[in-house]
Amino acid sequence: MTPNRRLRWLAPLVALVLALALGAASGLLVVMKGEQIGQSSHDHWLGNRGVGSTRADPWTRAIIARIGLLALNRSETIYFTRYRDDQGRAFRADCIYELSGADLPARWWSVTLYGEDDFLPPNDDGAFSIDATRTIRDASGRWRARIAMTRDGAPNWISSRAADGFDLSLRLYNPSPEALADETAIPFPAVTRLSCQGDDA
């Protein structure tokens, strides 16, 4: 085979292999960085209606398999995650936040703090979450929780010690039919940054 003839076959073959590799890379990119596909957003709380669904498209299924493997489907539980405070600033463990809200439209709800590695932060404070059964409310039924490295006497506390960057997960187990039908009807908790170490809040 002459060099010219060999090149005539080699060039298309290289193009096809390259296209295959680029396609695979784009698929991996979607899986690793495509959280926003199919995402809904309410007051900085991000959700995805495809979680656990047998009718999810392949992209949603793959993304959920990475960020929420073994999650329940919507009929049983609705999940939301937020990465930022009400002003849109990323959560920092060296800041103090106030999480506040009212009871949520579900049989049981919780808010849990996770580190950047998607696991509970490596501390022994035993204060990873607040939930519907333990949260102390005021007379009107509203509640406030401190998110910080120390409790400092707060009635409700989520510890951010040893978390560095973190996010919050909101779980609504057995959501009400209204919440299922219209997520905008859910009174999502607010997160206010109160102060940070080393700078002005």
Next chain:
Amino acid sequence: MKPLTFKGLALAALSLAAFALGHMTVVAAYPYWAMNSAMDRISQDGAAVNQWRHGQRATGRSRRIVRPSPDLANSSCVYDLAAGPVRVTAAPWDGYMSVSVYSANSDNIFVVNDRNAPGGVDMIIYLRGTPRPSGADLVVESPSRKGIVLQRRLAPTADRFGEAAMARAGDTCSPLTDGQG
């Protein structure tokens, strides 16, 4: 600029198809890979299949399942229907409790909670395309031979977790033997 030849067009179309093939292969395979990893982890690389594995209370050192809920007592069972259906039971619980079934592609194919099953859960999982068994309150068809059953009991305090641990101690996840069906 030279006009595209038939060969050029064919190469462009084939490259596009190769791109789509590579893309879809990764996207479609990822959930199976994630589930296989979880099944290996839960079953200790296949040593503990068709049996409940009861998790400890989630702490800052828990690393078996991502984003664990510290308020739930979780138990998991990797099921394998190669030898036939698997029977799953879970004792009743005086709070939220659910048993959910996940197929090999990570879909949550079935879930039942304590409101639907106040007397506890009694379920048989069988493989699609094989005879439908009977003899349990619930019969679930799995599209895949392998998958995961997950049990969640609301237990937000150490005391409640201890009670959940006692309640689930007699739960079963095991092959359906002759005479049980």
